[in-house]
Amino acid sequence: MEKHASECILSIKDVSKSFPGVKALQKVSFDVRRGSVHGLVGENGAGKSTLMKILSGVYQKDSASGKVIFDGETIEHTTPHESMQRGLAIIYQELNLVNTMSVGENIFLGRYKEMKGMRGTHTSARELLDRIDCTIDTRKLVSELSVSEKQMVEIAKALSFKSKLIIMDEPSSSLTAEELVELVKIIHQLKDQGISIIYISHKLDEIFDFCDVVTIMRDGQIIDTKAKADLTRDEMITKMVGRSIENEYPERPQNVGATLMEVRSLNTRKLHDISFTLKKGEILGLVGLVGAGRTEIVRALFGADKTEGHQILINGSPVRIKNPNDAKQAGFGFVPEDRKLQGLVLPFSVEANISMASFDKFTKFGFIRKSKESEIGIRQAKALAVKTPSTKTPVKNLSGGNQQKCIIGRWLENDPRIFIMDEPTRGIDVGAKYEIYVLMKAIAEKGGAVILISSELPEVLNMSNRVLTLFEGRITGEFNPQTASANQIMSAALGMTAGSGKQ
Amino acid sequence: MNKQLSVFGVGQALFRNYVLVAILALVVVTMVVEPNFMTAQNLINIMRQFGPLVMVSLGMTFVIIGGFIDLSVAGTISLVAVVTITLIEPLGQVPAVLIGLGVGAACGFLNSLLVLSSGAVTQAEALFITFGMSTVYSAVALMYSGGSTEHMRNVTGDISIIEALGQGSVGVFSVSFLVFLVCLAVLWVFQTQTRMGRAICLTGGNKTAAYLCGVPVSRSIIAIYTISGFMAAIGAIILFSRITTASPVIGAGYETNAILAVVVGGTTLKGGKGSVLRTVMGVLLVILMSNCLNLLGVTPYMQVVLKGAILVLAIWLDNRTQL
Numbered sequence: 142m143e144k145h146a147s148e149c150i151l152s153i154k155d156v157s158k159s160f161p162g163v164k165a166l167q168k169v170s171f172d173v174r175r176g177s178v179h180g181l182v183g184e185n186g187a188g189k190s191t192l193m194k195i196l197s198g199v200y201q202k203d204s205a206s207g208k209v210i211f212d213g214e215t216i217e218h219t220t221p222h223e224s225m226q227r228g229l230a231i232i233y234q235e236l237n238l239v240n241t242m243s244v245g246e247n248i249f250l251g252r253y254k255e256m257k258g259m260r261g262t263h264t265s266a267r268e269l270l271d272r273i274d275c276t277i278d279t280r281k282l283v284s285e286l287s288v289s290e291k292q293m294v295e296i297a298k299a300l301s302f303k304s305k306l307i308i309m310d311e312p313s314s315s316l317t318a319e320e321l322v323e324l325v326k327i328i329h330q331l332k333d334q335g336i337s338i339i340y341i342s343h344k345l346d347e348i349f350d351f352c353d354v355v356t357i358m359r360d361g362q363i364i365d366t367k368a369k370a371d372l373t374r375d376e377m378i379t380k381m382v383g384r385s386i387e388n389e390y391p392e393r394p395q396n397v398g399a400t401l402m403e404v405r406s407l408n409t410r411k412l413h414d415i416s417f418t419l420k421k422g423e424i425l426g427l428v429g430l431v432g433a434g435r436t437e438i439v440r441a442l443f444g445a446d447k448t449e450g451h452q453i454l455i456n457g458s459p460v461r462i463k464n465p466n467d468a469k470q471a472g473f474g475f476v477p478e479d480r481k482l483q484g485l486v487l488p489f490s491v492e493a494n495i496s497m498a499s500f501d502k503f504t505k506f507g508f509i510r511k512s513k514e515s516e517i518g519i520r521q522a523k524a525l526a527v528k529t530p531s532t533k534t535p536v537k538n539l540s541g542g543n544q545q546k547c548i549i550g551r552w553l554e555n556d557p558r559i560f561i562m563d564e565p566t567r568g569i570d571v572g573a574k575y576e577i578y579v580l581m582k583a584i585a586e587k588g589g590a591v592i593l594i595s596s597e598l599p600e601v602l603n604m605s606n607r608v609l610t611l612f613e614g615r616i617t618g619e620f621n622p623q624t625a626s627a628n629q630i631m632s633a634a635l636g637m638t639a640g641s642g643k644q
Numbered sequence: 645m646n647k648q649l650s651v652f653g654v655g656q657a658l659f660r661n662y663v664l665v666a667i668l669a670l671v672v673v674t675m676v677v678e679p680n681f682m683t684a685q686n687l688i689n690i691m692r693q694f695g696p697l698v699m700v701s702l703g704m705t706f707v708i709i710g711g712f713i714d715l716s717v718a719g720t721i722s723l724v725a726v727v728t729i730t731l732i733e734p735l736g737q738v739p740a741v742l743i744g745l746g747v748g749a750a751c752g753f754l755n756s757l758l759v760l761s762s763g764a765v766t767q768a769e770a771l772f773i774t775f776g777m778s779t780v781y782s783a784v785a786l787m788y789s790g791g792s793t794e795h796m797r798n799v800t801g802d803i804s805i806i807e808a809l810g811q812g813s814v815g816v817f818s819v820s821f822l823v824f825l826v827c828l829a830v831l832w833v834f835q836t837q838t839r840m841g842r843a844i845c846l847t848g849g850n851k852t853a854a855y856l857c858g859v860p861v862s863r864s865i866i867a868i869y870t871i872s873g874f875m876a877a878i879g880a881i882i883l884f885s886r887i888t889t890a891s892p893v894i895g896a897g898y899e900t901n902a903i904l905a906v907v908v909g910g911t912t913l914k915g916g917k918g919s920v921l922r923t924v925m926g927v928l929l930v931i932l933m934s935n936c937l938n939l940l941g942v943t944p945y946m947q948v949v950l951k952g953a954i955l956v957l958a959i960w961l962d963n964r965t966q967l
Contacts, residue, residue, distance in 0.1 A: 445856060466858035477856055484856075486849035488916055497846055498857040504839040551857065 147213070150175045150306050150337045151196075151229075155207030158191055158200060158361075165191045166361045168207065173306065173337055173354075178328060180352030180369075181341045184381055184596070188361040189341050193308055197231045198224045212305055230299035231308040236291050238283045244270075245279035248298045269297040272334070273327045289320035296327060300336075307331065308339040313347055314432065325351055343430050345374060345635055357381055378628045378635075382598055390603035391578050394585035397423040397606050400457075401590050402559055404442065407451035411437045412614045415451075419559065424581060424591040426605030426622070428598065428634045434614040435594045436478055439561045442592075443468045443475050455558070469498060474552030478563040478594075480541065484548045487537040491529050492518030494536045494547050499554045521550030525580065542573025549580055560584050563594045578604055602627060612636035662961065667929045674936040681939055690935055695820040696721075696883035698927040700898050701905040702831055703752075703875025705923040708906050709835070710868040711848035711915030712759065713767050716774040717876040717902060719781025720751040721895025724880035726789040729890040733801045741805070745877045751781055752873020756866040765851060767913070778899065785892040793891040796884070810885030820882045827878065831871075831920045844868055848915030904951060905930045907958045914962075 151173040158166040166188050173179045183189050194200045196209065198219035209216045211229055219227075238247050245266035249256050256262040266279040275293045283291060292312060299307045313321050328338060328351060340352055348355055349369065356366040357380045364380045398421035407415040412434050419425055427435045440446045442453065444462040453460050455471060462468045468475070477483035485494055495518045496503060503513035518532035525546040529539055536547055545565060552560065562581065566574045581591050581604060595601050601608060602622040610618040610633035618633035674681045700717050707714040728744030735743070758773050796803060812819040835841040840863075846854040847864040855861045879898070884890040909926025911918025930951075937947050 443856070464858075465856050466860070469858040475856060477853075482850075483852045486846055486853055486916065489846070489849055493842075493846075497854070497859060500839055500842070500859075507839045508837055509839060509842060 148174055149210075150212055151339075152210040153192075153196075153207070154210070156192070156195065156209060157203045157206035158188075158195060159203055164361055166195075166202075169358075169361070169363050170207070171356050171363055171366050173339060175305075175337055176332055176335050177353040178332055178338045178340055178351055180348040180355040181339055181358065182343070182345065182348055182355060182377065182381060183358035184598070187358040187381075189358055190310065191361075192358075193231060193310060193339075193341070196224065196229060196308065197221050225302050225304075228303055228305040229308070230302060230304040230306070231310065232292065232295045232299065232312060234311045234314060236288075236295055238291055238294060240284040241282065243280050243282055244277055244286070244294050247283055247294055248279075248301050250298075265301070266297065269300045270294075272300060273297065273330055275327075287320075289316050289323060292316075292324065293327065296331070304336060306337045306339065308341070310341045311343065312340070313342060313344060321347070343635065345377060345637060348377075349374065374637075375628060378631050382627050382631050389575065390600070391575070391582055393604055393606055394422055394424060394582050396586065397421070398588070401455065403452075403454040405452040405454070407438065407441055408449045409437060409441055409446060412441065415614075415616060417609055417616065417619075419590045419592065420606075421588055421590060422585050423606040424585050424593055424604050426601035426608040427592065427594045427611060428601055428608055428630055429611030430634065431596070433611040433634070435611055436563055437614070438611075439475070439563055439592060439594065443473055443561060445475075469555065472555075472558035474549075474555065474557030474560040476545070476548050476552070476560075476562045476565050478567075480544055480548065480567070485536050485544055488535055490518075490533045491522060491527065491536050491539070491547055492532040495521045495532075495551045495554065498551045502554065517554055521554055522547075524553070525550045526576070540573070542569040542576070545569060545573070545577060546580075549577070553580075553584075557584070558589045559592070560589055561592045561594075564596065565593070566595065566597070566600060574600075598627060598631065602630070610634040667925070667932055670929075670932060670936050674939060678936075678939045681936070686935065686939070690931055691818060691821060692886055693931050693934075694927060695818075695824060695886070696879040697898065697901055697905065697931065698824055698924060699827065699875050699879035699882060701902040701909075701923050701927050702827060702920050703872035703879075704899075704902040704906050705909075705911055705918060705920050706831075706835070706844060706868045707872045708903075708911050708913060709848045709915060709918045710844045710864055711767065711851060712770040712865065712868065713903065713913075714752075714755065714774045714869060714872045715771060715899045716751065716755055716778040716781060717872060717879075718895040718897065718899045719778035719783075719785065720748055720873055720876040721880040721883065721898055722785040722892050723751065723781045723788070723895075724748045724877040725884045725890035725894050726785050726794055726892050728881055729794045729796065729799070729884055730789070732799050732803060732806070736801060737803055737805050741881060744881055745874060748877020748880065749870050749874040751777070752869040752871065752876070753866065755873065756869035759869065760862055760865055767915075782893065782895075789890075789892045791892060793889050796888040806881070806885045809882060810888065820886070823878070823882070827875070828920060828924065835920055840864070840867060845916055848917075850916070900951070900955075901930055904955045904958075907955060907962070910962075912962050913959060 149172040154170050155168045156166060157164070157168055169192060181189055191200065195202045198221045201218060211227060239250065245263040248266045248269060249262050253262065256265055263279045270277060270279065270293070273293060273296055275297070277286065277290055277293065283294065286294065296307070312324060316324060331338060342348055352369055354366065354368055355372055355377065357364045357377060359381060400418050401421045402419040405416050415438055427438065429435045437446065441448045444464045444467050453462060460471045462471060481487060492515060496514045499517065503510050503517060515532065522529065522532050527543050527546045527550065529543060536544055565577055581593065585591050593601060593605060605622055608620045608622050608630060609616050610620070610630055612634060613636060617636060620630050622630070680686060700721065704714060704717065724744045724747050727747050728740050731740035731743055755774055755777055758777065759770050762769070762773065764770050764773060808819050809823070814822060843859050844864045844867060846859050847861050851861055880895065883894065905926035906923050907913060908929055909922035911922055934947060937950070
């Protein structure tokens, strides 16, 4: 044990974490050796962030489960401040700096007295920045810095606490290639100074570039921890994705027809030249990491975000969509990503939530006809088997699956031709998921088409007739999920190979 | 609806209608302690104070149901009052009143444009915008009147309608009360029976979801502020017709009293849910409370403290029960 403690800066044993209804981490164990760069990979929702938040003290692990040993010391309860003092620093993706203060002040935030005033602050800050060969003026305001410079300030701040372990959560997500080279240089310097690093990333190239050891997480569990030398790319991807795909999906729609919609050169700040077609009777899956542009594409199509001069053709004729109302008139339906924030009016009744996209059907001369509205509510609730005591019940009292059905029913009332579903099964139990898949299929088989976005790869692969992969706002491939392998698709979504599967 | 007559059920019903309970309790206490309460003069007083505040509060109800807030009504009232009263002589009373109502609606419309164009999505942002506009409208009222109070007795033209509004009565009801009943009926129908009313409720319930469903969110925001400005204008005209003068600061304090009345009435500040009928109860409470406290000899300063405390309590209760 003694020897172990001297070898490992951090040792996690059987740590679990439950949130109401979800087991976010299940008996997670791994060790980080002193002075190593330890890569941590996994899909969205694999549990990486939860684990890091437990280490930093933002969350507490389930009290009965496992233990965390940091620098030879068992840590029970901790707070973000305590773990910083102890020498464990986290640099979050969304950096935590005060924009209106100078670099030096940010590095020693809250320690003005210790630094004996402004002069001490700036000299000490200079020393720290010099340690990572960084030449930023310590008197510059943080708001004037680039993202990579801000990162360096964060690193200097971590050094100021004499950190022994620095966790970097997707540090490269907003860096350019040159900036990344800089970062890698700093990581090597830190390593030479005996500081250990946990490097979280989606980008497998980086992991292979400079990590010594790699831990792969999936579904809240550690799948494997291996030295980089013993690991191949394919193996890593397989372990990231490789859930056993059981019979939890209905058969995908069979009769794919002619082109229903064509999108030409859709550009926004985050999207670059997106063009694709959607066919009658198909489910089209969009695969990509969070931030790759999946949600941005569908929001742009639906008129929810500003776009620049793209063209949409439906059945060959151009359609102008400036806002969601236009989209609705053009035959779109939209299940948004966040059910509670974007989909439902929680305190309102099931009926009001179902009727809210079809005012025209239950109003006359601007007046509401309550009986007609009730009919709509009851019809859709029945058709989708929404479990609710009554259609007058507040929708917030329903389970997630039934809430989602209300949103789907809301649009089905308008007989949409193009149904966009962004994460339609997130936070829904298995039974309700199946029902939603069946609904999706029914929409397609009635001659409509579905665009499906999901972070659960198996869901997309099993329901879609066709899959587009996205990486950093571009389409990187088009696949037939019945013939392409999950690894091929995931590689394209990770931006590793240029659309080899184009067919 | 199956009514449970358990003790728990009764307790819940009381809790939900705490406004009514509070009014009754206060009235009973005052009646017992202070014989002057039940005199004809005092009841007429209450009726008169009711008119202006209830109008402003009805308008405010829509803004709050729509998920926003309107602090500008104080400035709007002052501006409408001085503009209307000074226009009676050159233009005649009907055009003057119509222009006054138009000015109120225009103030509200301008507020909505500012809220929309600034991209304000939260109540807090709207709070600051309308606070700023309130000072603007007040200042315009001061500049327009040169800072002096306008008196109706100095007006030589025909002021029969305005006098009727201020003093007249039909049977047992004062004219202003009848105006109130008409406004209440129209607004109640608008809120509960029309498409636009529903759009406003949905906007207040969840702007994003409403927008993504094609609900006219922007038009709802324009509607709520314009209604608020218009109702404030009606309130202003009733107010100066009663007191027969219009000072350029006549509207001060109405915004807080209106918000207090709406919230105490049980319309949630979170938006989406509420009713103009509840607001009427809230207004009654606020006015009865002032009246009773006056009769009981509580100083005006202490009354302000109590009003503030009640507003906080009402919001606290609202948050507790909404969870």
